[in-house]
Amino acid sequence: MLLPYEQIGYIGAMTDFPNDVTPDRLCKADALPPSDQHARQYAAVRSAHETELLEDYVELIADLLQHQGEARSTDVAARMGVSQATVSKTVARLKSLELVSSKPYRSLFLTEKGEAMAAMSHQRHAIVLKFLRALGVSDHTARIDAEGMEHHASQETLDIMQRFSREQERGSS
Amino acid sequence: MLLPYEQIGYIGAMTDFPNDVTPDRLCKADALPPSDQHARQYAAVRSAHETELLEDYVELIADLLQHQGEARSTDVAARMGVSQATVSKTVARLKSLELVSSKPYRSLFLTEKGEAMAAMSHQRHAIVLKFLRALGVSDHTARIDAEGMEHHASQETLDIMQRFSREQERGSS
DNA sequence: CTACTATTTTAGCCAAGGTTAACTTATTAG
DNA sequence: CTAATAAGTTAACCTTGGCTAAAATAGTAG
Numbered sequence: 219m220l221l222p223y224e225q226i227g228y229i230g231a232m233t234d235f236p237n238d239v240t241p242d243r244l245c246k247a248d249a250l251p252p253s254d255q256h257a258r259q260y261a262a263v264r265s266a267h268e269t270e271l272l273e274d275y276v277e278l279i280a281d282l283l284q285h286q287g288e289a290r291s292t293d294v295a296a297r298m299g300v301s302q303a304t305v306s307k308t309v310a311r312l313k314s315l316e317l318v319s320s321k322p323y324r325s326l327f328l329t330e331k332g333e334a335m336a337a338m339s340h341q342r343h344a345i346v347l348k349f350l351r352a353l354g355v356s357d358h359t360a361r362i363d364a365e366g367m368e369h370h371a372s373q374e375t376l377d378i379m380q381r382f383s384r385e386q387e388r389g390s391s
Numbered sequence: 392m393l394l395p396y397e398q399i400g401y402i403g404a405m406t407d408f409p410n411d412v413t414p415d416r417l418c419k420a421d422a423l424p425p426s427d428q429h430a431r432q433y434a435a436v437r438s439a440h441e442t443e444l445l446e447d448y449v450e451l452i453a454d455l456l457q458h459q460g461e462a463r464s465t466d467v468a469a470r471m472g473v474s475q476a477t478v479s480k481t482v483a484r485l486k487s488l489e490l491v492s493s494k495p496y497r498s499l500f501l502t503e504k505g506e507a508m509a510a511m512s513h514q515r516h517a518i519v520l521k522f523l524r525a526l527g528v529s530d531h532t533a534r535i536d537a538e539g540m541e542h543h544a545s546q547e548t549l550d551i552m553q554r555f556s557r558e559q560e561r562g563s564s
Numbered sequence: 565c566t567a568c569t570a571t572t573t574t575a576g577c578c579a580a581g582g583t584t585a586a587c588t589t590a591t592t593a594g
Numbered sequence: 595c596t597a598a599t600a601a602g603t604t605a606a607c608c609t610t611g612g613c614t615a616a617a618a619t620a621g622t623a624g
Contacts, residue, residue, distance in 0.1 A: 250470075258472070264582090297423075323618085353548075476605095496590065497590095567622100590600080592598085
């Protein structure tokens with residue numbers, strides 16, 4: 219029963235919990251949020267989830283357009299680490315959402331809407347990545363974590379991250 | 392095949408990036424990583440994804456056990472913001488993974504394995520939440536963002552976050 | 565122009581995570 | 595003890611995001 223993280227104030231559910239020992243002092247410091255609020259939090263995560271993949275595709279397509287001049291689905295497949303068939307299907311979805319445009323058997327382009335999403339996404343990605351590095355996270359890890367985290371940072375958090383990176387920068391130069 | 396950037400480490404898109412300043416000179420500094428590495432990053436995100444929901448359920452069940460003495464699926468449903476049928480199905484999966492145990496129509500318990508997962512998950516959650524607050528993020532936002540981010544923070548990042556929170560604490564007291 | 569190769573799409577499969585609606589089991593009020 | 599209500603399960607369905615295998619299209623070499 220090793221909990222070297224007592225400082226967090228929330229002591230995990232390690233003990234069996236006879237009903238008569240629901241200690242008030244614990245509940246107070248450490249109560250669950252009201253159900254509906256709790257539900258809203260999870261809903262937010264689920265909804266972020268839905269757009270995550272789409273954003274990743276759009277961001278990648280934008281990167282390919284910028285760096286290679288064109289975005290072919292074979293490259294998308296290779297970089298996403300999925301099959302071409304999967305790319306085809308996802309692209310169909312992106313098209314139906316009017317984020318991507320393309321003619322059959324031709325390479326991919328972003329619509330206005332897609333460009334806007336890519337720009338947002340790219341910006342967030344950059345902010346999170348820069349922040350993690352400013353924090354002291356290694357380059358390799360920062361890249362992986364940023365990929366996952368970028369979709370879950372709210373504007374407020376992004377602003378704070380950006381400020382932090384800037385201050386760090388100023389301090390160290 | 393082509394990738395002239397193969398030797399360049401991925402620098403990422405680091406600048407703040409006013410939209411009208413997507414300059415060519417940036418492109419150099421801003422190469423794509425090699426395909427296979429890129430693919431591995433996305434694979435990592437996908438794999439984190441797979442366990443996310445399971446961890447959230449397990450964590451919630453642990454919380455309910457601790458705070459209410461029992462974990463009923465109706466409460467899980469209310470707090471997750473999903474239907475009871477969904478909980479039933481997910482719990483079936485958790486049982487098949489030996490994370491949860493329960494008898495039909497009775498409340499839920501964690502197995503050893505489930506407890507271990509809950510403890511880990513809880514710890515990470517707490518670290519991320521505390522970190523965000525130490526950074527200056529509001530309580531409300533910190534809760535939402537922590538829920539989403541906790542699954543994407545590697546051990547290295549968690550360690551750094553924890554250190555940061557501790558220093559912050561020491562500094563302000 | 566034809567044939568070969570590379571790329572893209574389509575079809576059919578699967579598991580996960582959601583939904584409603586209908587059914588079963590538990591709990592509780594009279 | 596019985597009947598009403600609450601809680602949990604099951605069945606049937608949907609969408610997403612993977613996969614493989616096969617078909618269609620594009621690009622290229624002879």
